Amino acid sequence: MNTFNLKHTLESGQFFRYDPMGEWNYLAERDKFFKIRQIGKKIEFVGTSPEHINRLFGLDQKYSKIIKNLAEDETLIPALEKYNGLRIMQRDPWETLVSFQCSIMSNIKKIKLNLNLIAKEFGKPLALDSVKQHSFPNPGEINDLDRVKSCATGFRARYIHAANALVDDKYFENLRKKKYEDAHSELMELPGVAAKVSDCICLFALDKMQAFPVDVWIERIMKETYPETKNMKNDEIRQFAWDRWGKNAGYAQQFLYHWARLKD
DNA sequence: GACCAGGAATTGG
């Protein structure tokens, strides 16, 4: 198997409903609830299929090729080495959409709280070993604005509630087939989805590996690392990223993000 | 570029 580091991957702001318990990590996404651990190079999991694991953690990507390509940019090398094995996940698009609608003016801890409350409020009970969880509701099932508000979502509740009525799983499968630019702009038609949130969905759920979400962390680290971006606006930073890293821009972003958040 | 958004977490009393 290619290089994979479970810890780096889970802790890099792509996935929220996971709980470490001893060596194991319990993960919930949509109707799946499973546990996974990594000991040395060995990955073990219970509660889902190898296909799902390969897909979710991007284990079928040409990782060494991507890293080798990014390493041509010398400034990335420290991050590439330190967080070797960090993968871009390929998640369920619907839960990813709601996750990043929740991310507006929020933080990882609170996003996690919001998603678990939504699952508890609208999903079905699940259990593995003696650990309890809830499935994430399907599109169309988050259909009561007051109950969405009761999940501590605040002003985001109306975004989530409105998007819930506009999409279904098929909508996302169609987006997956489209090219990045089209998928990106279509997603922005949804309430609570502007460029950044759209890029997160493209990158983490729709196989659009050139997507380059620019949040405050990326903006900061880009301007520190590449002085020529100092006065750029976010969409100019994205263009800079594509000029520099092309189709691997998404991976560059993920390493930079993790580096920016953990370096100090 | 300014303005706005709701709640959790933390601090101060």
Add this chain to the structure above:
DNA sequence: CCAATTCATGGT
């Protein structure tokens, strides 16, 4: 303990 303040971030 409760009240006040801080924190954190992206959409419009």
